[in-house]
Amino acid sequence: MLQRLQWLLSLQASPTYSRWPVTKESKSCFGSISRRKNKLGFILSSLEDKDTFIGSNFFPFLSKLHSGRRMSVFTQQLNPITGKLEWGIQPEDYDYKQEVARSAYADMLHDQERNDKYFEGLRRSIEELRRRGQEVHVLDIGTGTGLLSMMAVSCGADSVTACEAFHPMAECARKGLKANGFADKVHLVPKRSTEIEVGPGKDMERRANLLVAEVFDTELIGEGAIDTYRHARDVLLTEDALLVPSEGTVYAQVVSSKMLQRWNRIQPVTRVKPGTKEREVLVSVPVCVQQCPGAAAVHDLQLSQVPQEWFTPMSHPLPVLWFDWSGRKKDISCDEITRVKFETLASGDCDAVLMWWDLRMDQDGEVMLSCAPYWAHPNLVDKCWKGSSEDIPWRDHWMQAVYYLPQPRTVLQDTTLTLLSAHDEYSLWFNIQKDESECVCEERPVCECGIHIVNSRTRLGQLNDPRRIEIYVRVLERYIKSDSVCLALGDGCLMAIAAAKLGARHVYMTEGSDANRRVMQEFIMANDVQHKVSILSEDVSDTSVDQLVSPATVTFSEPFFSTSLLPWHSMYCWYLRNSCLHLLAPGAIRTPATVKIWGIPVQYRDLWKIRAPLSQCSGFKMDIFDKLIESACEEADERVEPQPLWEYPAKARGDPVCLLTLDLAATIPDSPLICADSVTLPSPGLVNGMALWADWHMTDQLEDILTTGPVQPVILDQYISWDVYSRQGVYLFREPVTVDKVQPYRLHYSVTFQPCDGTLMFDFQLKNQTISNVHSNS
Incomplete structure (x- = not known):
């Protein structure tokens, strides 16, 4: 255990750390891993040699301090602004609450299509078992809030066993089941499914003949679905058991894209040669970097936000991997390679593979849950490329992904190629073969130059x-x-x-x-x-x-x-x-000379769902869950979090406001700086958050301002165009307001800079100008 954690810590020290393949059930041990946060929440209090972990970037060094009746957690973190290691005291359950705050539970539960299709899949499966004359005994693996278990009971299941290894969520499920009147109808087991014992008087009295599980991620198998289903088939299910979902299919589309390659392969630094219009190379790229196959780590993106002009399709979407979760039609393999031939749609370089997947939620394949981008989504197949991301369900827990080929392959239109698609127990990778005689690497690509390891x-x-x-x-x-x-x-x-x-x-x-x-x-x-x-x-x-x-x-x-x-x-x-x-x-000479922190009130089209309360979901009360998430976020998460906003559309509901200016050419001040003011919100519509960014003034010339924010002029009521190579700060109001002529609002803001630790503290309030009612969101 200690050796594994030390290895993971060494990976985390690299900013490109993608994710350790953990199951949803194992969050209590390893924590949930998010590309947005690029952090892990480890519980190290049980380890003997805690000194091993001091100094690791963003990893808490947890040591319990006795404080009366309550225990506290002493944490050590690296301050990214001062570069110093700092200590702080947190509540004993800080680590757990951090996991809850970082999880995607709320986002998933706001996914109405997901909920509806799970409900429909359960209804159809239970009806099928009834037609067979069987009792219905359901196993819900990784129950979370207990939603799927309650759906199963509502559809007429005779018994339901739900397992959840993450104890805070198991407790939330227990309270939620009681609040909805299902406490005596669902048997909750606070274990991983691989720890469940079957038999009289044990965790399960009998094997289940219906399994419902949501153990998927962007890569489909990255949360350990293969091991979960293999174990369930061998130990927990009857031979003829039905599964919801029953199957999964991975799709791949080969594309040519110089834009996407910027996130993968370093190009020489060039400039215009003085006195000419020609460009010359200023910084050359080492041969080892040029020839490096790169890293196989998934690059998960909201593909529906990728502009069409960024890439040229070299193939149609191709079904490349198929999983029968029951293992009856096809064994669930931990290692597999498939080959699919296709005709190239254009001439150019095959640079990357776009990937997504779908799930068959019933046994007949009539109920399908698709994660495809809009141009390939089954709901929009007739619209072809004329649709948009607004026409399909939004979800952030299951996105699409880009996989970069080990080397670009230059081809002509109508060339027959073979796409190699491979997976191990947790990950996918791809390669291109020009003809059967060509020998191409089938192994998972591994970075050989180091640049893909040290850089995100x-x-x-x-x-x-x-x-x-x-x-x-x-x-x-x-x-x-x-x-x-x-x-x-x-x-x-x-x-x-x-x-x-x-x-x-x-x-x-x-x-x-x-x-x-x-x-x-x-x-x-x-x-x-x-x-x-x-x-x-x-x-x-x-x-x-x-x-x-x-x-x-x-x-x-x-x-x-x-x-x-x-x-x-x-x-x-x-x-x-x-x-x-x-x-x-x-x-x-000192450059950058100045940094300015900017903010703008916005209406996030979808991003608000990651923190929004549910109240109810598919007819079931979720107040217990809402309170858990709210408490966890308040105690364990910062109010401002980083997000790549080009992937998350937001309309401007006001003009950009300069919140704070710092002179970087001067010495760091001794006392805090506070900037506070208010502005009228001129644009009618919903305001549910703030977007924040920094402008770095490299010199005193306007042309030398490097922005991490909008790259086009901001227009009220229009979507903002963001710098795609930065993450911006997101602040979500707990109580969004609707601005109109009858209900005008002012945005009151305060920013405090603490020089001692470099902290920036933001406070935003939306105040109605005509009535005394104040919507405080601080």
Whole structure:
């Protein structure tokens, strides 16, 4: 156990950590893992050697402190802004509440189509068992709130056993069953399904002849569905048992897309050659990076938000993997490879595979739950490409995904190719074969260059973003002279190499990890600047000015740090620069010079569902669950969380407001800064949240502002176009309001900057201007 956790911690130290394959049932041991948070909630209090874990990025070091009757949890976390490890005392159940807050339970329960089709699948299956003359004994694996169990009872099941290993949810299910009058009709077992014992007087009196389970994720099998169903078939179910869902099918569509490749394969840094219109390479990519097959880690996206102009379909959607969850028609294999031939629809590069899946909810395959993007969704098949994401159900717990091929394959239209689709127990991967005689790798791709390990998809996109590169190069061209000594603050900063290529005397870099150091050393060697670029020790404050050829005359940051989650977390460059003032020459140039925090009131079309109360779901009371989620979010989660808003449409309900401005060229202040004001909301409509971002002013020129927010002018009542290579901050109002001429509102805001720990505290309130009723959302 200890060795496994140490290994996971080493992965988590890498920002590209995707996910450890855990089942929904195992959350109490390993925690739920979310791409949005990129964190894990581990309970380490039972481990003997807790010191092993001190210093791991974003991992709590849990040590119980006795405080009267109640126990507390002492946690240690890395502050992404100051770069320091900090301690804090949390309630004893902090770790559990963090898991509840991070889970996707609320999002799933707001998915009405999912609920309806599970209900219909249960109804049809129970009717089929009745027609066979059988009693109906249901097993609900991973019951969560108990919703599916209550559906089964409502459809006439004779007995229902529900298991849930995550104890806070098991307790929630117990209370919810009682509130809905099902306490004596559902037998709740607080265990994993693999721990259930069958027999008289045990967890289950008899084997079940109907299994209902929701153990799926974006990859379909990533939560351990294969092992769950194999064990259930062998131990928990009768030989003729029915299953809801009964089958699952994975679909793949091969595409050509230079845009999607920006999240996968590093391109050379180029600039316009002075005095010409031609572009020249400024930073070359090492051969090992060019030839690297990349990482097989899923890149989950809301594909319905991907603009059509981003990619060219090279194939139609192809059914490539099929799972019979009963194992009767086809065994549930842990390892499988399929080959599907297709004719290319266009000439170009086969770069990536788009993936989604569907479920057959009944035994006849008449009730289907599809996760397809709008252009391939069965509900819109007649509309073809004329539909939109608004025409299909929204869900964030099951998205679509992009898998990048090990190497792009250039082909002509109408070429016959073979798509290889493979899976192990938890993951999928793909490859292209041009003909049967060609030998292609069938193994799961593994990054060989390191860059896919140390960088997240978001960061890879930033490194390839033409807008960012143009600003960085322009700023460096303005400041770099032949006698410049530069200090580059950040992780994986290719602009440090660009500075050397632009003629700087010497460039010193900071890197936060040994893995990043190795990757950057490859770039340094590939660009033949090893005599001009040096990587400093991890703690730059320990570096003596005598170690430099001379004090630095230019210090710059992109800014980016692998520990950053929210846009303003990269203010770490300010604190890092402040710790190495002894390395700077008098009057040294400092960029970025200023950061501005912006906010805008919005109407999130769908994202509000991740935190919205349910009250009821499919006719069943959910007040107990609402209280659990609300309490967990208040105690364990921040009010502002990072989200890639280009995937989550939001309409502007007001103008952008500059909430706070910080002078990064000045020293860090000693006392807190507070900015407060109010603005009238001019746009009628629903306001359910705020969107927040940071603008980095690299110089005093408007053209040198690097925004992490809107990339097009904001228009009231229209959807906002966001920077796709950043995550913005999301603040959801607990009580949304509808603004109109009769009910005008003002947005009151307050932002407090605490220099001691770099904390930004936001408070937003929507106040009715005509009546005294105040909707407080702080």
